Amino acid sequence: MSYSIAIDGPAGAGKSTIAKLIAKKKGYIYVDTGAMYRAMALYFIEQGISVIEQDKISEAAAEVDVTITYEKGEQIVWLNGRNVNGLIRTEEVGKMASASSGNKDVRKKLVELQQALTKKENVVMDGRDIGTCVLPGANVKVYLTADSHVRAVRRYEELKAKGQECDLDVIEKDIIDRDYQDMHRELSPLKQAEDAVLVDSSNLTIEQVADAIIQLCDKGAE
Numbered sequence: 001m002s003y004s005i006a007i008d009g010p011a012g013a014g015k016s017t018i019a020k021l022i023a024k025k026k027g028y029i030y031v032d033t034g035a036m037y038r039a040m041a042l043y044f045i046e047q048g049i050s051v052i053e054q055d056k057i058s059e060a061a062a063e064v065d066v067t068i069t070y071e072k073g074e075q076i077v078w079l080n081g082r083n084v085n086g087l088i089r090t091e092e093v094g095k096m097a098s099a100s101s102g103n104k105d106v107r108k109k110l111v112e113l114q115q116a117l118t119k120k121e122n123v124v125m126d127g128r129d130i131g132t133c134v135l136p137g138a139n140v141k142v143y144l145t146a147d148s149h150v151r152a153v154r155r156y157e158e159l160k161a162k163g164q165e166c167d168l169d170v171i172e173k174d175i176i177d178r179d180y181q182d183m184h185r186e187l188s189p190l191k192q193a194e195d196a197v198l199v200d201s202s203n204l205t206i207e208q209v210a211d212a213i214i215q216l217c218d219k220g221a222e
């Protein structure tokens with residue numbers, strides 16, 4: 001049986017950085033499910049579909065091909081055979097991903113893909129519904145959160161380091177709006193699974209959070 005660690009939480013809580021570090025330390029595969037929703041969202045944008053056109057989103061979701069491969073431990077997301085890793089990290093794609101992820105056909109297709117990945121491999125998987133829907137039987141479940149202002153400052157510093165102009169208040173507002181959208185959708189909304197451990201990363205370093213999660217795995221193995 002493969003081993004799985006589920007990490008859910010709002011945007012900017014540090015899920016992907018921490019999940020990647022844990023995957024490296026444990027020799028597991030890191031599955032970034034947000035990247036799959038982003039790849040589909042990119043397709044909808046490229047097809048000129050807006051978020052209010054739910055029928056078109058369903059049709060497009062049925063025809064699009066999203067697959068995942070790994071190269072040197074790095075997840076590559078393929079959209080209709082095209083590597084889209086470099087195209088999915090924009091605000092526009094993030095917003096479309098958040099909005100279109102409420103569509104049941106989008107979720108069904110991607111949840112199946114995510115569950116198939118865990119059949120063969122030990123995984124650290126992050127997202128919004130991993131502990132609640134995708135891997136209800138995960139060995140360790142964590143709900144990772146942080147204060148919205150702390151998350152906004154982290155994002156602001158990331159963008160500044162890349163030399164991008166940005167406004168802290170706008171970033172914080174976007175984060176709060178995205179949290180609301182992800183937590184209030186009808187299907188698989190973001191929430192803490194009953195058996196998930198709550199970790200607040202506001203005052204912790206990446207290493208501290210990763211170590212705390214690894215300790216949870218070790219405890220479960222005792």
Ligand code: DC
Nearest residue numbers: 033034035037097098101127128129
């Ligand atoms: O984690 P992220 O910012 O890359 O995710 C983009 C959006 O995708 C997020 O706002 C909601 C959606 N998502 C989801 O609905 N379920 C997941 N398991 C992962 C992401």
